[in-house]
Amino acid sequence: MAQCLIKPDIDFARSLSEAGGESLKKCYQCATCAVACPMAPANAPYPRKEMVWASWGLKDKLTSDVDIWLCHNCGNCSDLCPRGANPADVMSAARNTVYKTLTEPTCVGELMSKPQGLPILFGIPALLWLIVWWLRAGFNGGTWFPTRADGSIVFGDIFYGDYTIDPIFMLTFFGALFIIARGAMKLWKMFSPEGKLTVVGEKKCWVWHLWDVLVEEVIFATHFDDCQKGPKTGKPEAGRRVGHTILVWAFCALAFVTAVVALGHWGGKVIPAIEITTPLKPLNLIKIIANVGALMLVVGLAMLTIRRFMENKKTHTSNYYDWYLLGVIWAVALTGIFSQIFRLAEAVGPAFLVYYLHLVFVWMLFAYLPWSKLGHLVYRTVALLHVRMYGRKY
Amino acid sequence: MSNAILVVGGGFSGLTAAIEAAELGHDVYIVEKSPWLGGRVAQLNKYFPKLCPPSCGLEIQFQRIRKNPRIHVLTMAEVVGLSGQKGDYNVRVAIKPRKTPPHNVDFTFLASSLDGTTPSEFDLGLSERKGLYKAMPFAYPARYVLDTDTLSKADMARLAANEKLNMDEEPREVSLQVGAIVVATGWKPYDVTNLSNLGAGSVKNCVSNMQLERLASPFGPTQGNIVRPSDGRIPHNVAFVQCAGSRDQNHLNFCSYICCMATLKHCLYLAEQHPQTEVTVFYIDLRAPGRYVKVLEKVQALPNVHFIKGKVANVEQGKDNTCVIQAEDAIRGEKLTLNYDMVVLATGMQPSLATEKLPLPVPVDSDGFITGGEEAGIYACGCALMPLDVTRSAQSGTAAALKAVQTVKGR
Numbered sequence: 001m002a003q004c005l006i007k008p009d010i011d012f013a014r015s016l017s018e019a020g021g022e023s024l025k026k027c028y029q030c031a032t033c034a035v036a037c038p039m040a041p042a043n044a045p046y047p048r049k050e051m052v053w054a055s056w057g058l059k060d061k062l063t064s065d066v067d068i069w070l071c072h073n074c075g076n077c078s079d080l081c082p083r084g085a086n087p088a089d090v091m092s093a094a095r096n097t098v099y100k101t102l103t104e105p106t107c108v109g110e111l112m113s114k115p116q117g118l119p120i121l122f123g124i125p126a127l128l129w130l131i132v133w134w135l136r137a138g139f140n141g142g143t144w145f146p147t148r149a150d151g152s153i154v155f156g157d158i159f160y161g162d163y164t165i166d167p168i169f170m171l172t173f174f175g176a177l178f179i180i181a182r183g184a185m186k187l188w189k190m191f192s193p194e195g196k197l198t199v200v201g202e203k204k205c206w207v208w209h210l211w212d213v214l215v216e217e218v219i220f221a222t223h224f225d226d227c228q229k230g231p232k233t234g235k236p237e238a239g240r241r242v243g244h245t246i247l248v249w250a251f252c253a254l255a256f257v258t259a260v261v262a263l264g265h266w267g268g269k270v271i272p273a274i275e276i277t278t279p280l281k282p283l284n285l286i287k288i289i290a291n292v293g294a295l296m297l298v299v300g301l302a303m304l305t306i307r308r309f310m311e312n313k314k315t316h317t318s319n320y321y322d323w324y325l326l327g328v329i330w331a332v333a334l335t336g337i338f339s340q341i342f343r344l345a346e347a348v349g350p351a352f353l354v355y356y357l358h359l360v361f362v363w364m365l366f367a368y369l370p371w372s373k374l375g376h377l378v379y380r381t382v383a384l385l386h387v388r389m390y391g392r393k394y
Numbered sequence: 395m396s397n398a399i400l401v402v403g404g405g406f407s408g409l410t411a412a413i414e415a416a417e418l419g420h421d422v423y424i425v426e427k428s429p430w431l432g433g434r435v436a437q438l439n440k441y442f443p444k445l446c447p448p449s450c451g452l453e454i455q456f457q458r459i460r461k462n463p464r465i466h467v468l469t470m471a472e473v474v475g476l477s478g479q480k481g482d483y484n485v486r487v488a489i490k491p492r493k494t495p496p497h498n499v500d501f502t503f504l505a506s507s508l509d510g511t512t513p514s515e516f517d518l519g520l521s522e523r524k525g526l527y528k529a530m531p532f533a534y535p536a537r538y539v540l541d542t543d544t545l546s547k548a549d550m551a552r553l554a555a556n557e558k559l560n561m562d563e564e565p566r567e568v569s570l571q572v573g574a575i576v577v578a579t580g581w582k583p584y585d586v587t588n589l590s591n592l593g594a595g596s597v598k599n600c601v602s603n604m605q606l607e608r609l610a611s612p613f614g615p616t617q618g619n620i621v622r623p624s625d626g627r628i629p630h631n632v633a634f635v636q637c638a639g640s641r642d643q644n645h646l647n648f649c650s651y652i653c654c655m656a657t658l659k660h661c662l663y664l665a666e667q668h669p670q671t672e673v674t675v676f677y678i679d680l681r682a683p684g685r686y687v688k689v690l691e692k693v694q695a696l697p698n699v700h701f702i703k704g705k706v707a708n709v710e711q712g713k714d715n716t717c718v719i720q721a722e723d724a725i726r727g728e729k730l731t732l733n734y735d736m737v738v739l740a741t742g743m744q745p746s747l748a749t750e751k752l753p754l755p756v757p758v759d760s761d762g763f764i765t766g767g768e769e770a771g772i773y774a775c776g777c778a779l780m781p782l783d784v785t786r787s788a789q790s791g792t793a794a795a796l797k798a799v800q801t802v803k804g805r
Contacts, residue, residue: 030724031703033707040729083643338771
């Protein structure tokens with residue numbers, strides 16, 4: 001047997017405790033958790049091995065572990081854990097460590113890891129959009145809250161698409177995409193075992209595996225139901241699948257709307273027939289999709305938030321990463337809905353203020369994506385793709 | 395002022411305390427809730443490390459009680475009230491009606507002729523008992539109990555005419571003057587219905603360790619043959635689930651101390667009776683305190699006994715009434731799903747006072763173990779104090795007797 005030199009990292013074990021895994025020292029390796037988890041494979045199941053890595057401070061092992069991403073955080077392991085060591089929280093803390101340290105610039109990850117970073121993270125887009133507002137107010141003769149002759153409000157009069165909103169968001173979006181893609185590639189390398197692994201049985205091209213992952217995991221979130229298949233814990237079913245799916249579909253609807261409007265706007269400059277001008281009329285099909293999406297966002301969010309509040313605090317703790325993401329999406333949804341309401345109500349002051357905040361929060365959602373919990377959209381997909389390539393289902 | 399001593403509980407530690415105090419010349423009252431003395435030890439087949447049957451140690455205690463006129467035994471009795479102070483207590487004891495005569499009438503034939511049955515408490519539900527019953531052959535007092543609730547109508551009619559039985563006997567209350575009290579309320583097996591992921595007691599052929607003792611006992615439901623309760627077949631393979639409810643903050647937050655040794659003893663029962671049967675013990679840590687490590691070494695040397703480090707966290711019913719268990723072999727890092735003919739849950743000991751209140755001023759901790767009371771002249775011993783084996787229970791009984799004697803002496 002090959003010898004393994006263990007290099008414990010006490011600082012890492014400590015930082016893991018800070019990131020939400022405070023209870024890990026109580027673990028006595030009874031391996032109940034590995035059985036409690038219906039998703040854990042027969043060979044090298046989790047999370048017992050992660051618990052020992054975490055308490056020994058084996059940072060490399062834990063952060064390069066594919067299994068932390070396969071955990072869907074149902075908490076069966078924490079419910080059955082005889083010591084209250086809360087393996088689910090430790091897994092969650094390990095994921096948070098990856099959010100924090102995986103991609104450059106890691107100073108953002110540092111800021112994203114604790115509430116103290118929030119003022120700076122909020123301040124950056126707040127200043128950015130304030131400058132835009134100030135610049136555009138100059139074009140309107142110094143008016144910060146302009147209205148049209150008929151009294152209607154057009155946000156474009158201040159937050160002008162062509163030269164401000166669109167370029168800034170495109171830069172932000174593709175920048176974040178670039179960073180997270182690098183992170184995904186780095187993660188893939190970390191997941192890959194040393195040497196060559198022979199996969200026995202039928203093989204599929206990675207594209208088809210990716211398709212399966214997207215359909216089964218992202219669009220329908222079927223594995224949340226698989227979480228219920230474990231040993232009986234005596235607690236009621238969480239029903240997380242519904243809330244999460246509604247949220248994902250809401251994002252899909254809103255992304256679709258954004259894409260159509262962008263295509264109509266920029267494409268319209270080339271092909272006038274497909275031109276779309278904003279604001280859209282309330283009964284426009286695209287607008288209806290957007291509003292249905294916004295409502296779904298609120299419903300999904302409410303379900304997920306209520307579930308977190310109802311959780312047994314002894315066995316499940318929601319950490320700062322959980323609340324940051326929920327908070328930002330709540331802020332995006334509410335500012336979006338209220339800016340529309342104020343706009344239609346022609347309340348010019350609140351309309352522009354709320355829309356300004358909406359832009360701030362949307363920018364936060366996208367720009368900080370690689371270091372936020374939303375990164376799981378990419379990192380978990382990468383992990384699932386990776387194990388499927390090696391013959392595991394999950 | 396009274397020189398008498400009250401002992402609450404007639405199990406091994408209570409009996410020891412009572413006998414030691416009585417043999418030093420004190421009047422002793424034993425108040426026992428069940429109809430017979432002996433407590434949990436009476437239910438065992440054998441006790442470790444010498445593997446002698448309970449008739450060995452218990453029978454000697456019964457002899458000493460029988461010969462000592464200072465010991466007064468109240469069975470089917472419970473303490474319901476206490477007044478006074480250290481050295482001068484007045485204890486009220488409620489006694490349930492036994493409905494059988496005070497002398498030892500042998501009702502064997504009459505009992506066997508009855509129809510009505512109910513699950514036997516003594517056999518932990520593995521057998522049925524009649525309405526007129528005696529739990530074990532060497533029971534002390536060697537008297538039957540008439541449980542009229544279990545009688546069928548025909549039984550009622552048959553027994554009504556029997557002049558030896560008193561169907562209408564009423565419960566009564568007595569009061570005792572004592573100077574000190576020994577609390578030996580003991581323990582009970584942890585309730586398996588709380589173990590939701592271990593089948594909650596509903597999986598066939600998944601028994602508790604105390605049930606296995608009854609199966610192995612020559613006076614038990616199978617006359618000592620360790621077989622599957624569902625079909626009476628000899629099990630080809632048996633799994634032991636250690637720490638079933640012990641060392642678990644959701645159940646018993648402490649180590650029950652004896653379950654590892656009990657399981658090792660059960661391995662020896664099986665190896666003796668069915669040498670071909672494969673036995674696997676799933677454990678977190680094996681705890682063989684002190685000299686008991688010799689038993690562990692002996693069992694580890696058995697060819698058909700295997701040990702796997704990893705707690706069983708799932709038990710379900712399999713095909714043909716087998717039990718399917720899941721555990722991770724924590725040394726190899728492999729999750730195992732295995733089929734066994736029989737599974738034994740090594741449940742721990744829960745102090746009786748965890749669920750029952752005693753009208754005595756004794757503080758208990760969150761687990762139900764007694765933590766004090768000595769300033770009031772009330773001394774705990776046995777498993778009411780902490781999880782103990784029989785030897786150490788007896789020692790703690792002697793210790794409590796000595797303290798109680800010192801409290802009342804010289805008056």
